[in-house]
Amino acid sequence: MFTTLMLARIQFAFTVAFHIIFPSMSIGLALFLAIIEFLWLRTKNEIYFKLYHLWIKFFAIGFGLGVVSGVTLSYQLGTNWSLFSDHISNVIGPLIGFEVLTAFFLEASFLGVMLWGWNKVSPRMHFISTCIVAFGTALSAFWIISANSWMQTPSGYFIASDGRFFAKNWIDVIFNPSFRHRIVHMLLASYITTSMILGGVGAYYIWKNRHQQEGKFLLKFATIALSILSPLQILAGDAHGLNVLKHQPVKVAAMEGLWETKEGIPLILFAIPDEKNEVNHYEIGIDKLSSLILTRSWNGKVRGLKSWPKEERPPIHVVFWGFRIMVGIGFTIFFMMIINFIMMIKNKIGQSTFINKLWILMIPSGLIAIIAGWFVTEVGRQPYTVYGLLRTIDSASPQITAGQLSWSLSVFLLIYIILFILGIYYMAKIIHKGIVPDEKINQIRNIF
Numbered sequence: 001m002f003t004t005l006m007l008a009r010i011q012f013a014f015t016v017a018f019h020i021i022f023p024s025m026s027i028g029l030a031l032f033l034a035i036i037e038f039l040w041l042r043t044k045n046e047i048y049f050k051l052y053h054l055w056i057k058f059f060a061i062g063f064g065l066g067v068v069s070g071v072t073l074s075y076q077l078g079t080n081w082s083l084f085s086d087h088i089s090n091v092i093g094p095l096i097g098f099e100v101l102t103a104f105f106l107e108a109s110f111l112g113v114m115l116w117g118w119n120k121v122s123p124r125m126h127f128i129s130t131c132i133v134a135f136g137t138a139l140s141a142f143w144i145i146s147a148n149s150w151m152q153t154p155s156g157y158f159i160a161s162d163g164r165f166f167a168k169n170w171i172d173v174i175f176n177p178s179f180r181h182r183i184v185h186m187l188l189a190s191y192i193t194t195s196m197i198l199g200g201v202g203a204y205y206i207w208k209n210r211h212q213q214e215g216k217f218l219l220k221f222a223t224i225a226l227s228i229l230s231p232l233q234i235l236a237g238d239a240h241g242l243n244v245l246k247h248q249p250v251k252v253a254a255m256e257g258l259w260e261t262k263e264g265i266p267l268i269l270f271a272i273p274d275e276k277n278e279v280n281h282y283e284i285g286i287d288k289l290s291s292l293i294l295t296r297s298w299n300g301k302v303r304g305l306k307s308w309p310k311e312e313r314p315p316i317h318v319v320f321w322g323f324r325i326m327v328g329i330g331f332t333i334f335f336m337m338i339i340n341f342i343m344m345i346k347n348k349i350g351q352s353t354f355i356n357k358l359w360i361l362m363i364p365s366g367l368i369a370i371i372a373g374w375f376v377t378e379v380g381r382q383p384y385t386v387y388g389l390l391r392t393i394d395s396a397s398p399q400i401t402a403g404q405l406s407w408s409l410s411v412f413l414l415i416y417i418i419l420f421i422l423g424i425y426y427m428a429k430i431i432h433k434g435i436v437p438d439e440k441i442n443q444i445r446n447i448f
Contacts, residue, residue: 005396007405008080011412013378015072017371018416022066022423024370027141027187028194029059030134032221033114037127047214050435054214057430060115063107065423069416080405084385084395088165091157091173092147099143107136138187145183146174151386152377153178153247165386177247181240182377188233189373192333193366195225196359199340201431203359206350211435219340219350219359226337233330238293245294245302248387250312251380253305254319256290257283260304264288269324273316278306314382318375325372329365336362 002010033052040048074096077085113121113129121129156172157165167173202218205211245252253259257268259278266285273280291300305313336358343349350356381387385395 004402008396011409012076019069021367022062024190024193025062027137027190030137034130034134037130058427061426080397081395082397090166095143095147099140103136103140107133145186146179149179149182150176154386178243181243184236185240189370192229195222196366197363198222200359200363203356207356216350223340223344227341230334230337249303250308254314254316255323257320258304259306261307263301264299265290265302273320314380318379322372322375326369329369
């Protein structure tokens with residue numbers, strides 16, 4: 001039997017996991033659209049023009065679903081987490097307000113020009129609009145990550161006598177200790193996710209013997225992008241991990257599956273953690289590698305979970321496996337990039353049916369890694385909503401009942417599943433339909 005608190009957490013987790021899919025795609029696709037529109041303006045190559053009109057439809061659906069699925073999050077803060085909202089609204093509220101006023105309005109306003117402005121504004125103005133939307137998506141991530149990072153590593157605040165949080169220094173609030181690491185990690189993840197989608201669609205067109213030129217361009221673009229982004233993400237992830245070790249060491253202990261405080265800890269590749277007996281079963285690891293990564297020393301000491309009381313530890317299974325899914329996918333993408341980069345240098349990209357099918361299978365891989373990473377981040381912060389200061393059990397609404405939450409969660413599940421199926425269906429239909437017909441290209445070209 002689920003408690004009211006657990007149902008509230010499940011509902012918010014489900015909504016966030018669904019929502020994060022679409023902004024992640026939007027952030028990367030907006031930048032891609034800006035790049036190919038710039039290339040079209042410089043070269044007048046129809047490949048870029050056709051690809052823009054293919055992916056703008058994909059972007060519009062993702063943007064719309066992101067807005068719809070995100071609105072419910074703010075309502076849940078009021079209905080299911082009223083004590084949380086009451087305590088920290090003076091800090092988090094303005095950050096969310098800044099996101100709406102500076103980013104969302106910017107995106108929503110100029111998205112209209114992107115979609116319907118081809119025969120109403122000049123090519124340069126249309127390109128500027130695309131760039132503004134791309135900037136707006138990144139700016140939206142800036143404010144959301146800032147708010148969430150503050151909950152992970154709170155700074156620049158004071159607590160009034162009634163328990164409410166207030167900002168003492170907004171610069172310290174916004175640029176809190178984990179913010180710079182998390183915003184870089186998130187933006188790179190979004191761009192990598194988009195690159196995997198682009199490459200997968202390009203491989204699909206080549207495999208189906210359709211739109212060969214466009215398909216090869218998408219594969220090459222994705223490979224070049226990943227050759228830059230993947231190594232940067234490995235470096236950013238390493239820096240982020242060290243930051244988490246400094247500010248949230250218990251989360252790192254859960255990520256590593258480390259129970260005992262000791263020197264020279266192994267990098268555990270596989271294990272089945274046993275929370276009851278505080279041991280790992282069937283453990284497979286690389287000796288001393290985690291110590292090297294976390295402390296820069298083969299014999300560095302790292303704290304284990306047993307050094308914290310049980311009530312201060314996060315649920316280890318979600319954190320442990322979420323971290324391995326995220327990292328495993330990340331390195332799979334990295335090695336796939338190396339293979340494709342070699343094939344591109346040899347001018348053989350897109351010629352391997354096996355690699356093309358692998359690209360197609362890996363289209364959702366970036367999104368899965370992002371969701372897994374968010375679970376590591378949020379579940380690893382437990383049992384706190386504001387780390388070390390406000391416990392989750394003290395954040396939920398006292399008036400709401402388990403029955404009410406069960407009913408609303410069921411409705412959310414039904415509606416979101418329908419939205420997801422329809423969204424993926426129309427996105428797949430756009431990709432399957434393919435490039436804009438030449439007669440439509442000619443109509444738009446004549447406008448300019």
